[in-house]
Amino acid sequence: MIAATVGAILLASVTLYAVLGGADFGGGLWDLLAGTTRRGRAPRALIDESITPVWEANHVWLVFILVIFWTAFPHAFAAVMTVAALPLWLAVGGIVLRGAGFAFRKEMSRLGLQRAAGAAFAFSSLLTPFFMGTVIGAIATGQVPADAAHASVRAWTSPTSLLTGFLFVAACAYLAAVYLVGEAARRADQGLRTYFTRRAQAAAIIAGALSLATLAELHSSNPVLYDRLTGRALGLVVLAGVCGLAVLTLLTTGRRTGVRVIAALGIAAVVWGWGVAQYPVLLPRTTLTLSNAGAPHTTLVALVVLFVAVVVLIGPSFILLFSLQGRRLLHAGEAAPLPDIHTQPRAAPPQPPTRHPLANRLAVLGLVVAAVARRRRR
Amino acid sequence: MTIVHGVTLLAASHASEVVPARAQMATTLGFHIILACLGIAFPTIVLIAEFIGLRRSNAVAMTLARRWSQVMGVLVAVGAVTGTVLSFELGLLWPGLMRRFGAVLGLPFGIEGLFFFLEAIFTAIYLYGWRRLPGWAHFWSGVPIAVSGIFGAMSVVAVNSWMNQPGGFTERDGRIVSVNPWQVYFNHAAAYEMPHMILAAYMVTGFLVAGVYATGILRGRRDPYHYTGFAIGFVPAAVLTPFQIVVGDTAARAIAHDQPVKFAAMEYVPRTSSNVPEWLGGVYVDGHVYGGLRIPYMDSLLVGFRPSTRVTGWDIVPAAERPPVVWLIHLCFDAMVALGFLLLLTGLWAAYTWWRRRRLPAQRLFWLLGAVSGLAAIVAMECGWVVTEVGRQPWVVYRLQTTAAAATTNGGVLTSLSLIIVLYAVLGVATILILRSLASHWRRSDAEQPAVPYGPAPAPRDAGGIDIEV
Numbered sequence: 054m055i056a057a058t059v060g061a062i063l064l065a066s067v068t069l070y071a072v073l074g075g076a077d078f079g080g081g082l083w084d085l086l087a088g089t090t091r092r093g094r095a096p097r098a099l100i101d102e103s104i105t106p107v108w109e110a111n112h113v114w115l116v117f118i119l120v121i122f123w124t125a126f127p128h129a130f131a132a133v134m135t136v137a138a139l140p141l142w143l144a145v146g147g148i149v150l151r152g153a154g155f156a157f158r159k160e161m162s163r164l165g166l167q168r169a170a171g172a173a174f175a176f177s178s179l180l181t182p183f184f185m186g187t188v189i190g191a192i193a194t195g196q197v198p199a200d201a202a203h204a205s206v207r208a209w210t211s212p213t214s215l216l217t218g219f220l221f222v223a224a225c226a227y228l229a230a231v232y233l234v235g236e237a238a239r240r241a242d243q244g245l246r247t248y249f250t251r252r253a254q255a256a257a258i259i260a261g262a263l264s265l266a267t268l269a270e271l272h273s274s275n276p277v278l279y280d281r282l283t284g285r286a287l288g289l290v291v292l293a294g295v296c297g298l299a300v301l302t303l304l305t306t307g308r309r310t311g312v313r314v315i316a317a318l319g320i321a322a323v324v325w326g327w328g329v330a331q332y333p334v335l336l337p338r339t340t341l342t343l344s345n346a347g348a349p350h351t352t353l354v355a356l357v358v359l360f361v362a363v364v365v366l367i368g369p370s371f372i373l374l375f376s377l378q379g380r381r382l383l384h385a386g387e388a389a390p391l392p393d394i395h396t397q398p399r400a401a402p403p404q405p406p407t408r409h410p411l412a413n414r415l416a417v418l419g420l421v422v423a424a425v426a427r428r429r430r431r
Numbered sequence: 432m433t434i435v436h437g438v439t440l441l442a443a444s445h446a447s448e449v450v451p452a453r454a455q456m457a458t459t460l461g462f463h464i465i466l467a468c469l470g471i472a473f474p475t476i477v478l479i480a481e482f483i484g485l486r487r488s489n490a491v492a493m494t495l496a497r498r499w500s501q502v503m504g505v506l507v508a509v510g511a512v513t514g515t516v517l518s519f520e521l522g523l524l525w526p527g528l529m530r531r532f533g534a535v536l537g538l539p540f541g542i543e544g545l546f547f548f549l550e551a552i553f554t555a556i557y558l559y560g561w562r563r564l565p566g567w568a569h570f571w572s573g574v575p576i577a578v579s580g581i582f583g584a585m586s587v588v589a590v591n592s593w594m595n596q597p598g599g600f601t602e603r604d605g606r607i608v609s610v611n612p613w614q615v616y617f618n619h620a621a622a623y624e625m626p627h628m629i630l631a632a633y634m635v636t637g638f639l640v641a642g643v644y645a646t647g648i649l650r651g652r653r654d655p656y657h658y659t660g661f662a663i664g665f666v667p668a669a670v671l672t673p674f675q676i677v678v679g680d681t682a683a684r685a686i687a688h689d690q691p692v693k694f695a696a697m698e699y700v701p702r703t704s705s706n707v708p709e710w711l712g713g714v715y716v717d718g719h720v721y722g723g724l725r726i727p728y729m730d731s732l733l734v735g736f737r738p739s740t741r742v743t744g745w746d747i748v749p750a751a752e753r754p755p756v757v758w759l760i761h762l763c764f765d766a767m768v769a770l771g772f773l774l775l776l777t778g779l780w781a782a783y784t785w786w787r788r789r790r791l792p793a794q795r796l797f798w799l800l801g802a803v804s805g806l807a808a809i810v811a812m813e814c815g816w817v818v819t820e821v822g823r824q825p826w827v828v829y830r831l832q833t834t835a836a837a838a839t840t841n842g843g844v845l846t847s848l849s850l851i852i853v854l855y856a857v858l859g860v861a862t863i864l865i866l867r868s869l870a871s872h873w874r875r876s877d878a879e880q881p882a883v884p885y886g887p888a889p890a891p892r893d894a895g896g897i898d899i900e901v
């Protein structure tokens with residue numbers, strides 16, 4: 054029971070990383086495909102502006118996933134890290150280049166260097182999800198033995214694994230494009246809205262096709278998983294498909310409300326479909342399950358307590374961050390000195406229509422704190 | 432087959448991977464720790480500047496806070512990616528460690544994860560909220576960063592100190608059967624390692640900031656901007672230095688008791704005895720110390736306040752269980768202590784002049800010391816880590832698991848090591864170049880508008896003649 058709870062926590066973290074961090078990788082992908090410096094300026098600027106304040110916080114989910122994995126299921130963790138060492142090393146390299154490239158690009162003054170940093174960011178946004186996908190593919194197809202002593206190339210280069218890699222890339226691109234449609238709409242930028250709508254549609258179709266291909270491939274590479282995906286996890290698989298189709302339709306009809314949530318829900322359905330299908334096995338074709346992968350009961354209990362603390366503390370903080378960003382109160386590249394605005398009265402920032410009651414309440418709380426602090430000064 | 436024999440065999444079976452794996456861990460940790468220090472303490476320094484700016488309507492401090500924020504943006508990104516590399520490396524390089532002890536040492540890492548979230552979220556709000564968040568609201572959005580930096584550092588150091596003094600768990604037949612998270616987190620070594628590391632982070636950051644502006648002052652940029660920047664970094668770092676020395680001294684005495692072999696290596700104590708001398712410097716080879724200053728009885732005095740104190744030597748364990756290269760451990764320890772006292776003297780000099788004359792010392796030597804103080808603190812910190820980590824060898828978890836048993840059984844670590852060195856060299860150079868180009872950009876923009884926002888140029892006086900208004 055407690056092991057299943059921790060498994061669910063791990064899966065929830067994977068889901069959050071996929072729908073938040075995945076979109077940041079996808080942004081890098083669209084940056085890569087945005088064309089020449091001049092032609093790609095507008096989409097690149099939008100991508101930059103929407104990723105900058107949030108990517109580091111989103112990235113922490115990956116760290117959190119690793120920590121839960123090695124704490125709750127150390128035997129499985131060690132096996133995966135040994136067998137899939139090569140793609141994981143490549144993903145690590147991609148993570149370094151992505152983060153550093155992105156952060157450096159903004160601060161570089163010369164165009165040539167800026168382009169180099171930008172290229173590092175964009176290319177590694179492609180490679181990192183791909184290699185992560187191949188690792189998941191290796192796990193799902195039962196290519197990771199429990200007591201492996203050596204890395205295996207075959208494990209992550211099976212057709213299923215490679216397809217999973219491409220699927221990850223396509224899913225990132227899809228999420229990013231859908232989110233960017235919303236960002237463009239919020240800025241009332243019709244041109245960019247059309248630009249990303251087209252791309253979101255294309256990515257949706259490609260991701261859908263890749264999902265079906267991966268599923269078909271699983272039929273031969275891991276029949277047990279396939280049967281369960283079409284058995285007890287069928288509801289989630291169908292939900293994923295329905296969400297994809299719904300997003301396509303909504304995008305085509307130009308509707309905005311709910312598109313992003315539905316797209317994220319679709320991705321979440323895929324993640325949970327995999328989890329439900331595999332439950333309670335951690336590494337298919339081994340005896341490692343959620344409850345016998347090396348952690349004692351007390352460790353699992355401690356992890357659940359920790360997760361509750363994360364939800365209580367981090368949940369509101371994330372909502373605050375996203376709501377501030379949603380209201381466009383966070384601006385990249387504006388840490389640079391300006392004439393001192395703190396000593397002058399300022400016009401109130403433009404308030405977009407309110408939509409998230411809780412988020413708004415938090416933002417208001419922040420402003421109240423500010424007002425109180427100001428009054429105390431007088 | 433004796434245990435030692437087995438250990439040796441194990442070590443020999445994939446010894447070729449252990450050495451590059453250790454080198455890679457040392458390289459990546461040695462790099463990350465500098466950014467970690469800045470991640471822990473720089474937010475506080477920036478907040479001090481912003482506080483002064485808001486409280487006293489000090490435009491200079493405000494400008495510094497804004498510019499430092501931009502620096503923070505670059506550093507946080509590099510800190511985050513290099514930290515992620517470490518997380519992967521724990522599995523990729525040390526699967527044996529994680530397999531056996533992941534369920535124990537993972538818990539402090541999990542708590543660290545919690546604080547990473549807080550840190551990352553509020554860093555984003557703070558860095559990108561400068562224009563739109565009103566003054567004090569913006570200031571308060573930075574406070575969680577500073578607080579979570581401290582707790583995050585405590586949590587990682589909990590893991591390291593647990594490796595030095597493992598406890599809080601029960602192992603049966605090679606499986607962990609129960610864990611006491613509290614005892615894992617607050618293990619024996621945590622009491623001194625945590626404060627020592629957090630103080631080190633503040634010293635490294637404060638002195639680095641001070642060093643940047645001291646260099647500017649040495650180059651003749653003697654304006655309130657540079658003096659304010661210097662003071663906001665220097666004062667906290669210098670104030671904390673004596674505390675750091677006290678904590679370090681406590682640590683050394685605790686180690687003499689808890690990890691006697693490490694202590695013997697630090698102090699060149701081959702045989703357990705009383706009246707043990709202290710060696711300052713010197714290289715130990717085959718029972719001889721070449722060079723170095725020998726102070727009779729001093730080591731016994733430092734450990735137990737009496738010459739008759741018995742100090743445990745490394746002869747209590749067989750040769751296979753002693754750390755390699757004792758001279759490295761000893762020289763690193765001496766370098767850390769020497770640099771600690773150098774930094775203490777620098778701070779005392781400033782304090783004395785301030786007490787007598789209400790200004791900073793005018794001597795060029797003081798500013799030279801100030802300029803290199805940041806580097807000195809970094810070297811001291813890195814040396815301290817070498818003492819801790821190399822001194823624990825051949826154990827990765829003290830007396831429970833050898834580094835060889837923890838290491839990956841995969842080949843190719845030499846390749847990943849080489850690539851990582853190239854990657855980190857590029858990363859390090861790029862970071863420094865970017866920070867320099869930011870600085871020169873600011874200098875240019877200051878040159879264009881000399882009067883704003885720094886007020887009238889100071890009257891030309893000697894270096895120490897300008898009072899800093901803090």
Ligand code: HDD
Pocket residue numbers: 595620623624625627628630631632634635675676678679680682683684686693767768769770771772808809811812813814815816817818819820822
């Ligand atoms: C600014 C940096 C700095 C300075 C000035 C000092 N230290 Fe230090 N020292 C560190 C930074 C550091 C550290 C952060 O690098 C270490 C590594 C592990 C730790 O907890 O702190 C460390 C470790 C460390 C250890 C080994 C701890 C272990 O193995 O568990 C000892 C015995 C000392 N220190 C003692 C001292 C003494 C007697 C100092 C007196 C001047 C001193 N340190 C100054």
Ligand code: HEM
Pocket residue numbers: 453454456457460461462464525528587588589590591592813816817820821823824826827834837
């Ligand atoms: C709290 C965080 C840290 C943890 C959990 C940690 C963990 C480890 C591990 C698992 C190893 C490999 C096994 C071994 O050689 O014992 C290692 C080695 C090493 N680490 Fe640390 N470490 C930490 C901090 C640091 C820092 C900040 C440095 C800075 C330089 C450092 C320097 C080294 C060195 C030099 C080695 C190689 C020692 C040798 O093999 O001779 N460590 N560390």
Ligand code: HEM
Pocket residue numbers: 109112113116463464466467468469470471506507508509510511512513514515516517518521547550551580583584585587588628
């Ligand atoms: C084995 C050792 C270590 C591991 C696995 C590790 C892991 C990480 C990770 C994953 C991050 C990035 C978090 C993010 O995405 O924002 C990070 C950043 C950070 N780490 Fe480490 N770390 C280690 C050693 C240390 C040590 C020894 C310290 C200090 C005592 C430290 C302090 C920090 C801080 C303060 C940050 C935030 C960086 C910033 O904001 O600039 N870490 N670390």
